[in-house]
Amino acid sequence: MQVRRKQIVKRGMKWGLLLLLIMTVVLPVWAQESDSSEVTDDEVNAVAKEVYCPVCESTPLDVCETQACADWRELIREKLAQGQTKEEIFTYFADQYGDRVLATPPAEGLNLILWIWPVVAVVVGGFLFSRYMRNLRATAAAAPAVDVALPEDVPPPAKDDYVSRIEQELKKK
Amino acid sequence: MIADLGYFSILMAFVTAVYAAITSWYGHKKENWRWVESARNATLIVFPLVLLASALLITSIVRNDFSIDYVWRVSSIEMPTYLKFTALWGGQAGSLLFWNLLLSIFTAAAMARKWDEQHDLMPYAIMVGSFTQIFFLALTAFVENPFTRIDSVIIPVDGNGLNPLLRHPGMIIHPPMLYLGFTGFTIPYTFAMAALISGKVDDTWIRTTRRWTLVAWLFLSLGLILGGRWAYDVLGWGGYWGWDPVENASLIPWLAGTAFLHSVMIQEKRDMFKMWNMFLIILTYSLVIYGTFIVRSGVISSVHSFAQSAVGPLFFGFIAIMFIFSAYWLNRRRADLASKNSLQSFLSREAAFLYNNFLILAILAVVFLFTNYPIISELFTGERGFVGPPVYEQALGPLFAVLVLLMGVAPLTMWFRGSVQRLGKAMLWPAVLATVAIVVMIVLGIHLWAALVGFWVVIFSMVLTILEFVKGTHARMKRGENVFVAFSNLMARNRRRYGGYWIHIGVLIMAVGVIGVELFQEETQQQLQVGDTISLGRYEMQFLGVEQRPGADDLIITEATVDVYENGRFVKTLTPRREIYTRTGQPMTIPNARSTILEDFYVLLAEQPTSPDSAIIRVFLNPLINWVWAGGFVFIFGTLIAAWPDAVEDKITAVQARRRPAVVTTGD
Structure with missing residues (x-):
C-alpha cells in the first residue's frame, strides 16, 4: 500500500516536473508572442525612427532594408512588449552598438560640442x-x-x- | 584599343593643362603675350580632349566591353541604352572624369571670351584655372583611371549593372546639376585669384564673373532641389532631406556661395567689403572641393558613398594647398583691399547684407561641424559619432527663422542710411497682417508654437516682398505705363533685384512646405489582408492585393494596389511598389502618392510581401509638401530672371569699364 502510494507520489512529481518544464519553456514564449502582437507597427516605428542602423550608417531603422534591421525592429517590438520605455531601448542600443546609433546622441562628453x-x-x-x-x-x-x-x-x-x-x-x- | 585611346587623351589633357599653367606664367614673366595666347589655347584644347575620353568611355559601355573594370562595375548587357550613357557618372572613376568634362567646359568657355578689358588678369586666370584642372586630371589619370583593365584573366560575360538607386530619372540628372554647380564656382574663384595675384583688385573680376556665379548657383540650387525630390520619390522614407553627409556636402558650398552672391552687391554698389568678398569666394571654392571630397572619398560613410577609395588624402592635400595659396595672396593684398568707404548706419542696406552673411555663415559653421562630427569624434574618442536630424533641426531652426525674417526686412533698407522710424512704419501693417493670420490659425486649431512662429515670420516676409513688387510697379504706373507693362518692365530692367525677390518668394513658399512636413507629418503602418483598410486624417485606404511582374533587365517589381478615399469618397487608386534588381539584390521602395496642394497621402509597401493577399503598408500624411516643390520652381524661375543675359546692361558695363575701369555702379 505504502509502496503504491509512493509510486503515485513519484508519478505525480514526474508529471508535475514535466508540467513545470513545459510551463517554463512554453509559457514565456506564448506570453511574449501575445504581448508582442499587441505592440503596433506605429509604436515600433516611433522608436525605430530615432535609432540608426549600426551597419549601414545614416539610415534609420524604420526604413532600413537589411535583414539585420528587420531583426532589430523585432527586438524593439519585444522590448516594448516587455514594457520598456523609449529611453530604455535607446540606452540598450547605445550600450550595444555605441552612441552613433542614436539620432540624438546623449549630451555628455565630446557630444556636448x-x-x-x-x-x-x-x-x-x-x-x-x-x-x-x-x-x-x-x-x-x-x-x-x-x-x-x-x-x-x-x-x-x-x-x-x-x-x-x-x-x-x-x-x- | 578604345580604352588605350581614351587613357591617352586623358594623359594629353593633363599634359596640356600643365603646359597651360607653365606657359601662362612664363609668358607673363617675359612679358611675351604670345606665350600667354598659347596658354589660353591650351586651356581650350583640354575640353575636346576630355570630351573625347568621355565619349570613348561611353562607347565602351555601350559596346559592353567588360574588359574595362569600370564598365563591368556600372553596366550590364541588358541595361537600356540611355542608362549606358548616364553610367558615365554612375561610379567613382567615371564621376571624376565627368567632373573633369564639366570643369573643362566651364574653363574653356571662360577663357574663350574677349579679354580686352581684363588683359592683366588673363595670365593668372589661366594659371589658377589650370591648377584646378591639373589636380582633377591627375586624379583621373593616375589614381582613378576609368579605363583600367579588369583584374582578371577571364573577361566577364556580363557586368554588374548600374546601382538601382541611380536608375531613377531624378538621380540621372541630379549629379550633373550638382557637378555643374560645383565646377561653375571655380570660375569666379579663378578670376578672384587672378585679381589678387595681379594686384588689380578693383571689381573687374566681380563684373566679369557675376553671371558665372549666378549660373553656378542656379545649377547647385537645382541639384539640391532635384536631390530632395529624388529622395522623396525613391528612398521611401516620407521625407526629402535627411541631413545626410552627402546632402550637406552640396549644401555647405551652396551656403557660402549664397553669402557671396549677396555681399558682392555691396562691393558693386559701394566699393566696400572687397577683402570680405575675396574671402567668401575662396571659402566657396574650398568648400566646393571639400564637397567633392566628401562625396568621392566616402570619408563620412553614408548612403551615397558608392565607393571608398584612396582619393581622400589627395583631396585633403589639394584643399590645404589651395587654401594656403589663397590666404597668402589675400594677406599680401590686404592694403589694396581695405575699404575706403564706410558704414553710415547699422540699418542701411550694406548692414543688412552683413547680417545676412553673418546668419548664413553661422548656419554654415553648424552644418560643417555636424557633418564632420563622425571624423572629429573618432579623432578624439576613437569612437565614430553620429549627428541625426533632430540635432540639426534644433540648432538650425531658430537661425533659419531669423534669416527668413531678415529676407523680408532687408529690401526695406536703403543704401547709406536707415532709420528706425522708417523701417518701423514700413513693417507695421505687414506685421499686423501676419498676426491676424496667426490668430486665425489658432482659432482653426493650430496650437504648435514653433509652427505659429514659423508661419508668422513667413507671412510677414512674404507680404513685405510682395509689397516691393507693388511699390515698383506703382512707381512705373504713375508715369503712364499700364499694370502689365509696368510689372514686366520692372523685372526686365532690374533683373537681378527682382529676380532676387522672386527667389525670396520661392524660399518663403518652400518654408511653408517645410514647416508643414516637419511639424505636422502623420504616419501609420499596418499589416493588411485584402479588403482591410487604414485611415489617416480625412483619408481612408483599402488594400486590394499584391502582384509581381518582371521589369526591364534583371528587375522584379512587386506592386500593391490600394484605393484611396477622401472623406468617404473614392479619389484615386495608388500602386506603391518594391523593385529588386536580382543581380545586386538591392531593394528599392517606390512610394505612390495622392498629391494635392494641401497634402500628400503617401503610400509605401514597407516590407517585401510574402503572399498576394497580404502586405505591410506604411502611410504618410505629408501636409503642404507640394509647397516645397512649387517654391522650388519659383526659386529657379527667379534665378533664371536674375541670370538671364541682359544686352543693355552688358553694353553699359562694357562702356563704363572702358571709360573708368575702377568704379562701376550699374545695377544693384
Missing part, C-alpha cells in the same frame, strides 16, 4: 561681425569728408532709393 557649437558660432560670429561693423563706422568718423562727398545722388530719406531711380530712368526717356 553639438549643443555648445551653435551657440559659440552665433556669439563669437556676432561679436566679430559687430566689431567689424563698428570699425567700418569708425572709419566714417575719422574721415567725414567721404561721408559728405558720397551721397550726392542719394534721395531724401523718406523715399525708396530704388523708386527714385526708376523715376530718373523714366525722366530720361
Whole structure:
C-alpha cells in the first residue's frame, strides 16, 4: 500500500516536473508572442525612427532594408512588449552598438560640442561681425569728408532709393 | 584599343593643362603675350580632349566591353541604352572624369571670351584655372583611371549593372546639376585669384564673373532641389532631406556661395567689403572641393558613398594647398583691399547684407561641424559619432527663422542710411497682417508654437516682398505705363533685384512646405489582408492585393494596389511598389502618392510581401509638401530672371569699364 502510494507520489512529481518544464519553456514564449502582437507597427516605428542602423550608417531603422534591421525592429517590438520605455531601448542600443546609433546622441562628453557649437558660432560670429561693423563706422568718423562727398545722388530719406531711380530712368526717356 | 585611346587623351589633357599653367606664367614673366595666347589655347584644347575620353568611355559601355573594370562595375548587357550613357557618372572613376568634362567646359568657355578689358588678369586666370584642372586630371589619370583593365584573366560575360538607386530619372540628372554647380564656382574663384595675384583688385573680376556665379548657383540650387525630390520619390522614407553627409556636402558650398552672391552687391554698389568678398569666394571654392571630397572619398560613410577609395588624402592635400595659396595672396593684398568707404548706419542696406552673411555663415559653421562630427569624434574618442536630424533641426531652426525674417526686412533698407522710424512704419501693417493670420490659425486649431512662429515670420516676409513688387510697379504706373507693362518692365530692367525677390518668394513658399512636413507629418503602418483598410486624417485606404511582374533587365517589381478615399469618397487608386534588381539584390521602395496642394497621402509597401493577399503598408500624411516643390520652381524661375543675359546692361558695363575701369555702379 505504502509502496503504491509512493509510486503515485513519484508519478505525480514526474508529471508535475514535466508540467513545470513545459510551463517554463512554453509559457514565456506564448506570453511574449501575445504581448508582442499587441505592440503596433506605429509604436515600433516611433522608436525605430530615432535609432540608426549600426551597419549601414545614416539610415534609420524604420526604413532600413537589411535583414539585420528587420531583426532589430523585432527586438524593439519585444522590448516594448516587455514594457520598456523609449529611453530604455535607446540606452540598450547605445550600450550595444555605441552612441552613433542614436539620432540624438546623449549630451555628455565630446557630444556636448553639438549643443555648445551653435551657440559659440552665433556669439563669437556676432561679436566679430559687430566689431567689424563698428570699425567700418569708425572709419566714417575719422574721415567725414567721404561721408559728405558720397551721397550726392542719394534721395531724401523718406523715399525708396530704388523708386527714385526708376523715376530718373523714366525722366530720361 | 578604345580604352588605350581614351587613357591617352586623358594623359594629353593633363599634359596640356600643365603646359597651360607653365606657359601662362612664363609668358607673363617675359612679358611675351604670345606665350600667354598659347596658354589660353591650351586651356581650350583640354575640353575636346576630355570630351573625347568621355565619349570613348561611353562607347565602351555601350559596346559592353567588360574588359574595362569600370564598365563591368556600372553596366550590364541588358541595361537600356540611355542608362549606358548616364553610367558615365554612375561610379567613382567615371564621376571624376565627368567632373573633369564639366570643369573643362566651364574653363574653356571662360577663357574663350574677349579679354580686352581684363588683359592683366588673363595670365593668372589661366594659371589658377589650370591648377584646378591639373589636380582633377591627375586624379583621373593616375589614381582613378576609368579605363583600367579588369583584374582578371577571364573577361566577364556580363557586368554588374548600374546601382538601382541611380536608375531613377531624378538621380540621372541630379549629379550633373550638382557637378555643374560645383565646377561653375571655380570660375569666379579663378578670376578672384587672378585679381589678387595681379594686384588689380578693383571689381573687374566681380563684373566679369557675376553671371558665372549666378549660373553656378542656379545649377547647385537645382541639384539640391532635384536631390530632395529624388529622395522623396525613391528612398521611401516620407521625407526629402535627411541631413545626410552627402546632402550637406552640396549644401555647405551652396551656403557660402549664397553669402557671396549677396555681399558682392555691396562691393558693386559701394566699393566696400572687397577683402570680405575675396574671402567668401575662396571659402566657396574650398568648400566646393571639400564637397567633392566628401562625396568621392566616402570619408563620412553614408548612403551615397558608392565607393571608398584612396582619393581622400589627395583631396585633403589639394584643399590645404589651395587654401594656403589663397590666404597668402589675400594677406599680401590686404592694403589694396581695405575699404575706403564706410558704414553710415547699422540699418542701411550694406548692414543688412552683413547680417545676412553673418546668419548664413553661422548656419554654415553648424552644418560643417555636424557633418564632420563622425571624423572629429573618432579623432578624439576613437569612437565614430553620429549627428541625426533632430540635432540639426534644433540648432538650425531658430537661425533659419531669423534669416527668413531678415529676407523680408532687408529690401526695406536703403543704401547709406536707415532709420528706425522708417523701417518701423514700413513693417507695421505687414506685421499686423501676419498676426491676424496667426490668430486665425489658432482659432482653426493650430496650437504648435514653433509652427505659429514659423508661419508668422513667413507671412510677414512674404507680404513685405510682395509689397516691393507693388511699390515698383506703382512707381512705373504713375508715369503712364499700364499694370502689365509696368510689372514686366520692372523685372526686365532690374533683373537681378527682382529676380532676387522672386527667389525670396520661392524660399518663403518652400518654408511653408517645410514647416508643414516637419511639424505636422502623420504616419501609420499596418499589416493588411485584402479588403482591410487604414485611415489617416480625412483619408481612408483599402488594400486590394499584391502582384509581381518582371521589369526591364534583371528587375522584379512587386506592386500593391490600394484605393484611396477622401472623406468617404473614392479619389484615386495608388500602386506603391518594391523593385529588386536580382543581380545586386538591392531593394528599392517606390512610394505612390495622392498629391494635392494641401497634402500628400503617401503610400509605401514597407516590407517585401510574402503572399498576394497580404502586405505591410506604411502611410504618410505629408501636409503642404507640394509647397516645397512649387517654391522650388519659383526659386529657379527667379534665378533664371536674375541670370538671364541682359544686352543693355552688358553694353553699359562694357562702356563704363572702358571709360573708368575702377568704379562701376550699374545695377544693384
